[in-house]
Amino acid sequence: MRIRQDEAHYALPEGVDDLIHGRCADPFSILGRHNMGKVDVIRVLYHDAARVRLVVERPRGSAVERPMRRMGDTGLHIGTIPAGARYHLKIFWADAAEETADPYSFGLLLGDMDLYLFAEGRHHQLDRVMGAQPMTIDGTAGVRFAVWAPNARRVSVIGDFNFWDGKRHPMRLRHAAGIWELFIPGLGVGERYKFEIMARDGRILPQRADPFARFAERPPATASVVASADAFTWHDGEWMGSRAGWQVPEAPISIYELHVPSWRRPGGDPDRDISWRELAQELIPYIHAAGFTHVELMPVMEYPFGGSWGYQPLGLFAPSARHGTPADFAGFVDACHRARIGVILDWVPAHFPNDVHGLISFDGCALYEHQDPREGVHRDWNTHIYNFGRHEVRGFLIASALMWLERFHIDGLRVDAVASMLYRDYSRREGEWIPNIHGGRENLEAVAFLRQLNETIHATIPDAMTIAEESTAWPGVTHPVAQGGLGFSYKWNMGWMHDSLHFIARDPLWRGYHLSEILFGLYYAFSERFILCLSHDEVTHGKGSLLARMPGDQWQRHASLRVYYAFMWAHPGKKLLFMGSEFAQEGEWSHAGEPEWHTLENPLKAGMLGLVSDLNRLYATLPALHARDCEPSGFAWVVGDDTTNTVLAWLRLAPGHAPVLVVLNLTPVIRHDYRVGVPVGGQWRECLNSDATAYGGSGVGNGGHAMATDQAAHGHPYSCVLTLPPLAALYLQPVGEGA
Known part of the structure; x- marks a missing residue:
């Protein structure tokens, strides 16, 4: 079909100057298809292209190519096609030609219900909606990007595919939810990307990693990586079908806590991190022999600084690339389940670090965090606190929790630093915090979030556990939400840990005068569903190892630790022990090293491991000790x-x-x-x-x-x-x- 050339079709629309200079808030108003009667005008922006041709696809017959007119030095190319005709682009670069679909030829991407639920904080599958989603639209394969940045003037997808140039792929804003979206044809799994955001005042912010990314570059690199949307291959049906019975209060639950990077250094190389596959091969037989029912991994969500041990994460939807791919991590969980070992993850909704590629002032404003530092800054850790009063933030966090439990078959989440969430004056002096609406110190928004989190998890995955690290006397942490509680399955018993360790560290000559210390925990032992915890926090920060706290000579120190473990396993409550403690490591734990495996040649160390193994066996086989x-x-x-x-x-x-x-x-x-x-x-x-x-x-x-x-x-x-x-x-x- 021959189309009459009309100079009106080639007039530069209003806003072109903002588009070519990267200031345009609505690129779809200029780019892509625009109907003018019997003709659709196509506009594309390729600054470096020698020329661009339209390839008009016809239902019958071969495609027809039509030239596009380059509009001076604007980088804009304009052409016309019959109204409604399908088309794609042929782009001629200086040394190559490329055929691709036009990113601006696609209509609205996210559904209205997705936007509504996101804005309400009730979208439970954001890992399948936000971020980078490989998919096929209208027969064209590519990646759909979506990011929440309601205060931004302009958001672009940048990556290797567009030379990290924010002018090439500006996104469309869905005003109802403040989400920017764009489908980029031809991209696939493995592409590196970030978002370039222009704040409302015209500032270009530091390049942002994707808060919803399901994979990322290995730190210290910070780009997000497009991950496959395919379901993982699982062989753990037997475990998943029966795990409810392994996690109820009547079951023996004995947890081995470990820091994955420092559990084992392959080949003794301090600079090498173990892979998920290597960990499965070495850890699972060890755990099975030692009799633990579960492993608890210190945070594996992507985090920038190794010295934070994962407790300052930025990628709440991505397993750390330090150890392999998401599929590798799923394979590790699958292997644990096939060996009848449950997997618990530490999960951190209490705070996030201020790395410039992360969440802080994400779109130029306090978005995920509070504006006022009296509400939004943890001075102890120099981190920022999520704004739990914002629906979208609560939805972001809850969707992360659900993803680990559903997509990765995780059996439980230990929620870190709950005490810091519950109190507005946590570790703050007078004048450094703002009371709640009733004038109190309780963080009502955080309480509501924790209740919503637990209700949602227990309704969606009823056989999964949630565990609170909560060190205060807040009432009803493990009581149902309907009864005024927070709804957790279990709570770490920090009081028992402090009191009993203080007691056992005393000279045996004086222990009789201080029995109240070791007995006090039984006054409240049944007020919550407790896990007795000897965690990583007790063997670092200058505290030394557990063995180092025991008094006396070498034999007495090991004997005191043996009787202490026997006391713990016979005391009401589930059990948790940090790596290295099971064989009475001499030195304090260091995240840069590994447990002192070589000391297992010492009969006292091997004997301690044997005792812990037998305690676990008895705990599991004698109902009186656990039921x-x-x-x-x-x-x-x-x-x-x-x-x-x-x-x-x-x-x-x-x-x-x-x-x-x-x-x-x-x-x-x-x-x-x-x-x-x-x-x-x-x-x-x-x-x-x-x-x-x-x-x-x-x-x-x-x-x-x-x-x-x-x-x-x-x-x-x-x-x-x-x-x-x-x-x-x-x-x-x-x-x-x-x-």
């Missing part, structure tokens, strides 16, 4: 006031199962003929003696069993006379009572 971890009916005192001998004894109980008697001798003195009351007569089997020679102990004990006679003691109708080894714990169970 009532979160209920008062699972615990009964026998001896709690023997300050003279510094001996403690109690029973762990579970309906329909044999009880377990726990006896601790917290001094290095052997206690002979120590009578302990028990509810059942007959023979009691010694399930565990932490002083066994296999653990590095002295071998003092009761020959593997004790006989309970009908002499009443401690309120029980029977009692047994025991030899209590020095600095040791005994676990005993009646024979023939379901043992």
Whole structure:
């Protein structure tokens, strides 16, 4: 079809000057297809092209090429085609020719419901909507980009594909939600990209990484990377179908916490990070042998500074490129599940760092954070606090949590620094914080966010866990939201950790005078569903290792740590231990090194690992030790006031199962003929003696069993006379009572 040339078609529209100089807020008003009756005028902007031709696609017959007129030195090329005809572009560069679809020929990309739910903070699949999404539109393959920047004057996609030039691919603003969108044909998985943002006052901001990116360059590089949208291949159906039973309060949950980069340095190279595949090969057999039910990874969401250990993340949707691709990470989780090991991730919604490529003043204004530093800055960490009162920010964070649980089959999230979220005056002096609307110190917006987070997770993935790191006496952290609680599945018991560590670090000579320290945790042990935690925080920042806190000579230090672990595993509450502590590492943990694996040649270290492994085995196989971890009916005192001998004894109980008697001798003195009351007569089997020679102990004990006679003691109708080894714990169970 021959089209009459009309000079009106080639008139430069209003706003061209802003377009060519990168100031245009609405590039689609100029570029792409514009109908003028029987003719569509096509405008494209290619500054460096020698010439551009329109390739008009016809339903029947071959395509027809039509030249476009270059409009002086503007970089604008204009041509005409029959109204409604399909077309693409043939671009002639100085040394090559390229055929591509026109990015500005595509209509609106995000649906109205997506925009509405985003603005409401209730879009739960933002990882499939925002950021870079490989897809095919109208038969054309490419990548759809979407970013939230409501205060920006102009936003462009930049990358290797356009020489990082913000004038080449300006985006379209969807005013209803403040989201900018653009589909760029021909791009695919692996492309590096960022966003160039012009603030409302005309400033070009530092290039921004994509807050919704699902992959990124390996730090210290900071570009986002287009990731595949394909589903991962999974073989963990058996685990996923049964994991609910492995994570309920009645289940034995024993967690091994690790920092992935420093768990193992391949080849001993301090500059090399282990890959997900290498980690699966080495970690899973180790965890299986040690008897832990779950691993907890310190944050693996992409983070710029290694010294933050991941607790200052910027890529809440991207597993760190330090260890491989997202598919590699999914493969690691799959391998853990096939070995019946659950995977928990540390997740950080409390704050974010101020790196210029990140979220801070993202579109020239305080967007993700608060404007006022009295609400929005953690001075302890020099980080910024999310504005939990903003719907879009809450939706951003909740969508991140759901993505890890759904897309990567993660079994639980430990929410970091919850205490800092709950209080407006957290680590602030008078005058450095703003009260809430009622004049109080509680952060009502953060409370509402945490409740929404937990309600959404439990409704969407009911068999997933959420765990709070919360160090205050905030009531109802693990109570249902409907009952006024925050809705978490479990809470770290920080009070138990502080008090018990303080006690066990004392000289055994004086421990009897301070039993209240180790007993106090039982006053509130059932007020929440607790996890007893000996985490990374207890072996760094100058605190030394757990072993370094124990008093006495080398043997006594290891004996004290053994009895402490036995106390922990017999105490109500789930268990968590940080890497290296399972074999009594001597030195303080360093993120730049690795645990002292070579010391396992030492019998005391190997013995400690053997003890932890046996504690995990007993904890899992003896229902009395776990089935009532979160209920008062699972615990009964026998001896709690023997300050003279510094001996403690109690029973762990579970309906329909044999009880377990726990006896601790917290001094290095052997206690002979120590009578302990028990509810059942007959023979009691010694399930565990932490002083066994296999653990590095002295071998003092009761020959593997004790006989309970009908002499009443401690309120029980029977009692047994025991030899209590020095600095040791005994676990005993009646024979023939379901043992």
